[in-house]
Amino acid sequence: MSGTERKNITRGLSVSIVLKQDQKSGKLTEGIVKDILTSAPKHTHGIKVRLESGAVGRVKVIKN
Template identity: 50%
Template sequence: MPIPTTNIVTPGTSVNIILKADQPTGRTVSGVISEVLTRGNHPRGIKVRLRDGRVGRVQSLVSTSSSSSSYSSLGDSTGGEGKRVRFVGDEEGESRPEERVGLDAYVVPGVGGRQQGGRRGGMTSQSQRQSDFEYSIVKCPVCGEFEGDEAAVAHHVAGHFD
């Protein structure tokens, strides 16, 4: 289904949009356009503001037969932050717009890299492990008094010229 053009997307039209935060997952939400924010057509969809204040890009129009019946039987209520939120009931003939959610919505990033059970060739010596953590100590070239690693000295030197 192609993305709707500016000829169709006007205030008062019922649409399915993707919010900025949901772009990676492709999850869509429905609403009625309050304001069109994009001047022309856009390949990812025309940016609009819905009546409840949410902003996103239009992906499709809500079919007129289901939108008129579902919106007429819906009640408006106020959300926790003072925004208007619509609750869709599951009565006869009502259906929610299909939400497309990718697997990346459920993947939790790991805590760290892969753990290595052991290294080939036996244990590494204590001196080899310590060399991984060594860093060079540098003196401040401006005053000659401050000593530290390269990043600390760079920060200190910048303080001389502020």
Template identity: 60%
Template sequence: MNPKERKNIKVGLHVNIIQKQDQRTGVKTEGIVERLLTNSSSHPHGIKVMIEGGTVGRVCDILESK
């Protein structure tokens, strides 16, 4: 599934995100999607989400689909 398309991202999905401050290094943060923050149907850098705990970033990998 393509992490750059909003239709593939759902609340409760297990994903890796890249936070704004980690874009240069590529450090990924793992978590469960709590909220979708991107309103458009797709985004070239990934859909912006908030994972549990309040961390915000763009989805780079979908680890588990429901």
């Protein structure tokens, strides 16, 4: 599944995101989706979410 499409992301889903300050290095942060912040159905860089930890970033990997 692609992290660039909003329909693939739901609350409670385990994902890896890239934080704003980690965009150059590509370092990923893992967590559970608390809120979906992007309202558009698609975003080329990934849908922006807030994790339960409070971290905000764009979804790069959707875990099962």
